[in-house]
Amino acid sequence: MTSPILITGGTQRLGLAIAKDLLAQHYKVIVTYRTKKPSVDELTALGAILIQADFSTQDGLSKLISDIKSHTKSLRALIHNASDWDQEADTEDYNTLFQKMMQVHANAPYQLNLAFQDMLSANDIVSDIIHMTDYVQVKGSKKHIAYAASKAALHNLTLSFSALLAPKVKVNSIAPALLMFNDDDSAAYREKALKKSLLEICPGAQEAVKAVNYLLSSDYTTGQTLHLDGGRHLK
Ligand SMILES: NC(=O)C1=CN([C@@H]2O[C@H](COP(=O)(O)OP(=O)(O)OC[C@H]3O[C@@H](n4cnc5c(N)ncnc54)[C@H](OP(=O)(O)O)[C@@H]3O)[C@@H](O)[C@H]2O)C=CC1
Numbered sequence: 001m002t003s004p005i006l007i008t009g010g011t012q013r014l015g016l017a018i019a020k021d022l023l024a025q026h027y028k029v030i031v032t033y034r035t036k037k038p039s040v041d042e043l044t045a046l047g048a049i050l051i052q053a054d055f056s057t058q059d060g061l062s063k064l065i066s067d068i069k070s071h072t073k074s075l076r077a078l079i080h081n082a083s084d085w086d087q088e089a090d091t092e093d094y095n096t097l098f099q100k101m102m103q104v105h106a107n108a109p110y111q112l113n114l115a116f117q118d119m120l121s122a123n124d125i126v127s128d129i130i131h132m133t134d135y136v137q138v139k140g141s142k143k144h145i146a147y148a149a150s151k152a153a154l155h156n157l158t159l160s161f162s163a164l165l166a167p168k169v170k171v172n173s174i175a176p177a178l179l180m181f182n183d184d185d186s187a188a189y190r191e192k193a194l195k196k197s198l199l200e201i202c203p204g205a206q207e208a209v210k211a212v213n214y215l216l217s218s219d220y221t222t223g224q225t226l227h228l229d230g231g232r233h234l235k
């Protein structure tokens with residue numbers, strides 16, 4: 001009996017591509033979503049279990065933990081992908097912004113990892129936790145200060161949980177820089193963003209898919225970060 005892979009925020013962009021690829025490999029997949037959209041039905045038709053969840057509140061997080069435990073007794077992998085890319089320019093309520101970024105990007109993965117550690121260790125093979133962090137985890141960001149701090153916290157969870165859960169569970173970060181533009185990104189933004197890396201491309205969601213599959217297949221990678229940044233750190 002193969003255990004399912006749980007991916008959070010898997011109904012658009014990188015998460016959707018990862019979920020579809022795992023389904024195509026015949027993994028059992030549980031996907032969380034916050035907002036109903038056509039891909040919820042698309043993934044259900046492909047055989048995924050879709051669970052509505054909003055991690056921005058403790059009640060929402062506690063409900064998700066309960067819902068997951070009602071669906072399975074084990075997990076092959078837990079992929080923390082859900083995220084909001086909020087910026088300080090959009091608000092003056094910095095307390096709410098900071099709390100929300102830390103809640104979604106650090107507190108939710110922290111509590112889900114602790115709640116599901118036994119389910120992850122219940123397999124005959126080594127399981128995986130993957131934290132989708134960000135290039136800015138080590139660099140910071142002038143325009144997304146709270147977001148960057150929360151991604152740094154998420155990466156620190158990689159270090160702690162890899163030590164705590166070894167050898168039954170590998171725990172790694174995937175730290176992308178630009179992988180996908182957003183639909184409302186201007187031509188000027190896109191041109192400027194492309195020039196921030198050495199390779200000067202926007203590779204698309206499959207770059208994240210390939211990284212996830214490497215980590216799932218690895219026998220010897222834990223506590224690490226896969227940097228998907230086109231050489232931006234050297235520019
Ligand atoms: N795209 C890129 O180039 C980069 C991405 N990353 C990271 O990779 C991951 C995937 O990126 P991307 O695909 O662009 O992500 P998105 O911005 O598309 O967000 C992914 C999903 O997160 C869900 N989500 C947001 N807040 C909550 C919440 N409070 N509770 C539950 N779900 C929530 C959303 O759900 P819904 O839509 O249902 O509301 C959304 O579908 C993220 O962690 C991101 O930070 C890092 C660097 C670059």
Ligand SMILES: Nc1nc2c(c(=O)[nH]1)N=C([C@H](O)[C@@H](O)CO)CN2
Nearest residue numbers: 083084085134176177178179180182
């Ligand atoms: N949740 C999200 N996080 C991030 C996004 C996004 O669209 N959603 N996008 C980026 C940018 O691509 C950035 O890496 C470009 O420099 C970062 N995080």
